[in-house]
Amino acid sequence: MSGQNTQLRNVYAEKALEQIPRLLSLQDRNRYSPTYGCFKRAFWMDKTVDYHDGLPQYGSLSLALAYTQNMPGNIFKDQEKMREWTIAGMKYWAKIQHRDGSYDEFYPNERGWTGPTGFLLYGMMRSYMLLNERGDFPETFRDEFFSAARRSANYIIKYDEHGVLANHHAMAVLPVFYTYHVLQDPSLLEGYEKKLADFMQYHHEKEGWSLEYDGADIGYLSATVSFLGKVYKLNRDERLRKVMEEATEFLSYFVYPNGFYAGSMGSRQTLHFYSHGCEILAPEMPLAGRVADALLVSLKEGKIVPAAIQSDRYFLYRIPEHLESYLDFGERRGEAKLPYERADFQKVFPESRFFIRKRGPIYLLGNAAKGGVIKLFDVESKKLLLNDCGIIGETTQGDVLTSQWVNNEYSFEHSGDSFAVSGALNPVPMSKTFTPLKRIVFVLFMLLFGWHTRLAYYIKGIIRKILVFTKAKKDVTFRREVALSDQLLRVRDSIELKGNTTFSSLQIGDEFFVRYVPQSAYFQSQEFDAKGFFLSEEQLAMLNEKKSIVLEHTVDLKRGTMGNLIVIS
Structure with missing residues (x-):
C-alpha cells in the first residue's frame, strides 16, 4: 500500500x-x-x-x-x-x-x-x-x-x-x-x-x-x-x-x-x-x-x-x-475516472429523470423528478457555480408550496443540451410539531394500543404519510426550462395561478430542504456558495394580479458569475 x-x-x-x-x-x-x-x-x-x-x-x-x-x-x-x-x-x-x-x-x-x-x-x-x-x-x-x-x-x-x-x-x-x-x-x-x-x-x-x-x-x-x-x-x-x-x-x-x-x-x-x-x-x-x-x-x-x-x-x-x-480498506487495482473527470458526455436516466452533461470544464446535473433541481460546477476550478433547488414560497393563505418535490406527474422533456420539467407546485408539510398535550395523548395511545404488532405497524404508516407525503396543489403550476450553451446556462421559470391562490413570498433557487428526513439538512460549507432570488413586492404584485409570471436567471460560464433574476413577461 x-x-x-x-x-x-x-x-x-x-x-x-x-x-x-x-x-x-x-x-x-x-x-x-x-x-x-x-x-x-x-x-x-x-x-x-x-x-x-x-x-x-x-x-x-x-x-x-x-x-x-x-x-x-x-x-x-x-x-x-x-x-x-x-x-x-x-x-x-x-x-x-x-x-x-x-x-x-x-x-x-x-x-x-x-x-x-x-x-x-x-x-x-x-x-x-x-x-x-x-x-x-x-x-x-x-x-x-x-x-x-x-x-x-x-x-x-x-x-x-x-x-x-x-x-x-x-x-x-x-x-x-x-x-x-x-x-x-x-x-x-x-x-x-x-x-x-x-x-x-x-x-x-x-x-x-x-x-x-x-x-x-x-x-x-x-x-x-x-x-x-x-x-x-x-x-x-x-x-x-x-x-x-x-x-x-x-x-x-x-x-x-x-x-x-x-x-x-x-x-x-x-x-x-x-x-x-x-x-x-x-x-x-x-x-x-x-x-x-x-x-x-x-x-x-x-x-x-x-x-x-x-x-x-x-x-x-x-x-x-x-x-x-x-x-477492510480495499486494494486499488487499475485506474478509473469519476464521471466529471471523463471526456465530454451527456447522460439521461429516463426512469429516475436525471439529466447530466459534461461539456469541457462544465459539469451540469439536473433532477427533473424533483422539479428541476440543478447543480452546476466548473471542473477546472472545482467551484460550485449554481445550486438551484427550484421554486418555494408562502401563499397569503399560509401554505408553503414548492417545485422541489418528487412527483411522478411532472412532465420531463430533453433535447440536446437542454431539458424542461413542468407540473403543479406541492404543499410542504413543514409545521407539524408536538405540543405537550399532543405528546401526552400520543404516548398514551401508543401505550394502550401499540402492544399489538400489526396495529403499531399501521400507526407508523399513518405517521409517515402525514410527515413525508403530500399531493400537488393543482391551482399553481410551473414550467422550468434549463438550457446550456457555450457562454451561458439559462434557467427560465414560468409560474401560473389558476385559482384564488396568491403569494406573500416567493423564492427562486438556493439550497433548501423540504422533506422530513431526520438524516438530512446538515450544514455544509458549500451553502455559502449557493444563492437564491426573492421576488420583490412589485414582482409579487405582478404575479398575483396577472396570475402568471416568467422569470429568468443565467450563469456566465466564462466568468463563473451569476446574473440577476429578471422578468421576461
Whole structure:
C-alpha cells in the first residue's frame, strides 16, 4: 500500500476513534445501576425522556471494534473495561427487547422494523463475532443472547414497513444473514433469500439505483451498497456484487468536483456517504476505489457529514462505518475516472429523470423528478457555480408550496443540451410539531394500543404519510426550462395561478430542504456558495394580479458569475 493510501486510510480510524469518548460518555457505566449499559444518556442521566429507545445500543459495535482491532491511535485496544462496557451494552439490548423481537426508535411501542431492529441485530451479531473469536464472550450470556437474536431475526423476516425504503430492505438482508452465519439455522437462510428477493423488487438494474420512497436517493444508495457489501464479505453471492456494481456506477455521477456528495439531488436529500461497501468492492471494481478515495479526501476536509456534527441518535452509525472501512480498506487495482473527470458526455436516466452533461470544464446535473433541481460546477476550478433547488414560497393563505418535490406527474422533456420539467407546485408539510398535550395523548395511545404488532405497524404508516407525503396543489403550476450553451446556462421559470391562490413570498433557487428526513439538512460549507432570488413586492404584485409570471436567471460560464433574476413577461 502506498504512503498516500496509508495516510488516507488512517482518516477513517481518526474520525471514528475521536468519537469514542463521546460515545462512552453517553453510556451508563455504573455496574450497580438498573440501566447499566444503556447508551441513552437523556434517559438514564438527564431524565429528559421517559423511555429508552433501542437504537443507542448500536454503540456496542463501536466499542467492540475499538476493543478488538489494531488501528493507529487506538488507546481502547485490549482495555478490559472496554470489554465489560461492550457486553453491558449487549445485555441491555437483550433486556429492553419487545416480546416479538422488535425495538423502538422514535416513540414507545413503535416496534420499528430494520431502522432500529435490523441495525441493532447486525451490530450485536458483529460484536458477538468480534468478542467470540477472542474467547471474550461470556458463556453465561450466550443462550440469552442467541434467543434474543433469533427473535429479532424472525421479526425482520416476518414483517416489513409502510413506504418503500430500499436501504431498509438491504438492512433486512444483512442482519438475517449474519444471524444465520452464527446460528447456522436453515430457516434463517430461507429468510435471507426471502429478504433479498424483497429488496430486488425495488432495485432498478437498468439505471443502478434503488427506490427510496418515490425516487433515487444517492446518500442512502451508498448505505445500500454498504449493507449488501457486509454480506458479500462473508457470502460471495454474485447477485449482491451485481447490485453493488450497478449502484456504485450510478452514485459516482454525484461525487461532485468541489468534493461534496449527493444532497438535494436525491429523493430524500441526504448528504452522507457510507464507505464500507465501496472499500469491499474496490479490489474488484476500480471505480469503487476511486469513489472511496475521492470521498475519503472529502471526509478529511470536512465535506462529508462527520459524526461530530450529528446528533446522539445518528453519530452512532458513522463510527463503525469508518472503523470497518479502515479494517477492510480495499486494494486499488487499475485506474478509473469519476464521471466529471471523463471526456465530454451527456447522460439521461429516463426512469429516475436525471439529466447530466459534461461539456469541457462544465459539469451540469439536473433532477427533473424533483422539479428541476440543478447543480452546476466548473471542473477546472472545482467551484460550485449554481445550486438551484427550484421554486418555494408562502401563499397569503399560509401554505408553503414548492417545485422541489418528487412527483411522478411532472412532465420531463430533453433535447440536446437542454431539458424542461413542468407540473403543479406541492404543499410542504413543514409545521407539524408536538405540543405537550399532543405528546401526552400520543404516548398514551401508543401505550394502550401499540402492544399489538400489526396495529403499531399501521400507526407508523399513518405517521409517515402525514410527515413525508403530500399531493400537488393543482391551482399553481410551473414550467422550468434549463438550457446550456457555450457562454451561458439559462434557467427560465414560468409560474401560473389558476385559482384564488396568491403569494406573500416567493423564492427562486438556493439550497433548501423540504422533506422530513431526520438524516438530512446538515450544514455544509458549500451553502455559502449557493444563492437564491426573492421576488420583490412589485414582482409579487405582478404575479398575483396577472396570475402568471416568467422569470429568468443565467450563469456566465466564462466568468463563473451569476446574473440577476429578471422578468421576461
